[in-house]
Amino acid sequence: MPSLKDSSAQSHAHNPLPVSSQQEPLIRSSRRARGEKVPNKKIIRELGLKVTTQRLLILEIVRNGPSHFTAQDIFETVSEQNPAIGFATVYRFLRSLSEQEYVTEVRMGGMPARYEWAAKRHHDHLTCTSCRKIVEFENPEIERLQDKVAKEFGFTLTDHLLELYGVCPECRRKDDATPRA
Amino acid sequence: MPSLKDSSAQSHAHNPLPVSSQQEPLIRSSRRARGEKVPNKKIIRELGLKVTTQRLLILEIVRNGPSHFTAQDIFETVSEQNPAIGFATVYRFLRSLSEQEYVTEVRMGGMPARYEWAAKRHHDHLTCTSCRKIVEFENPEIERLQDKVAKEFGFTLTDHLLELYGVCPECRRKDDATPRA
DNA sequence: CTCAATGCAAAGCGTTTGCAAGTCG
């Protein structure tokens, strides 16, 4: 029983994701009025796309599931709720979302692309090379220095990618406890 | 006539790479004595591999060619000098080199992996999204802040990837000159 | 001689695409 494993946590449990299956809750206007959350339908329309059940489902999972995920993760979770949906649909929709910056797509190494809902503030990642846990951070000072570097070379900075790799406290402890020598 | 195009420069010319075809120059001991450059043979032996003509050729190109290259680049240049060499050999050897950190391998996006001879000092990259030019830079202050961030989260930093994207002065000028409106 | 290294072609991976059938608006 595959279910979207959050790459940003050790996910000891395989709980099948508490994604509300309902297309849309009953309390609509009030929710929007309070500015709580833009409905999935609206987002899909903003993309200039037709509203289909598969897109609603994918979007629901993208927004309510773990914050970092691969296309495969989404596909598996989607399949649980609607086995008829193909991965091409997942890929196509994720591409639409990333093209219009609703999700950010990071393709590192030979591994599958990692996506994340982009509505949140910009941040970079600190990844544990042992358990794959991902910690998000933001550091304005680094950003400022990046601008400075670019300026030094006469570049107009448009984007950047900063990924830190290391061993998290838990894994370090674990490694120390199991010294293989 | 394919020849290793340097992704780190606009490469207006397609000059077939001034890589010395000689396996090894005649002046050997003196060169090493002056600490000028470790011979390719020695490097291959340090890798624990057998010295073959294909490896010597690949290594020669890796070390004397443009600083940033793809496996395909290397393969094409190699082919010019010895069409019998297959890309599997190139890939295999590049992997050996990167495993032992003689070259660094960066796999971004869906595009082919980019390699670079790693004997030089650590640095990061500033890439022009328009002409693909790559500028290397180092900024100890950023490095220091990275360490600090990692420490804040209790991580032991082992590595990082920092890539800045922007438009270089030349391309900006070009773009300004051709305003499509 | 013997094991490592090679070239070839085929397989592998994540992703994309062509197309007929199905659906939204």
Added chain:
DNA sequence: CGACTTGCAAACGCTTTGCATTGAG
């Protein structure tokens, strides 16, 4: 209805691998 979407499977681009042959030590 008609254009947009879908699922399927086949194609894709880059990389890796299996295997018989070749070559280094």
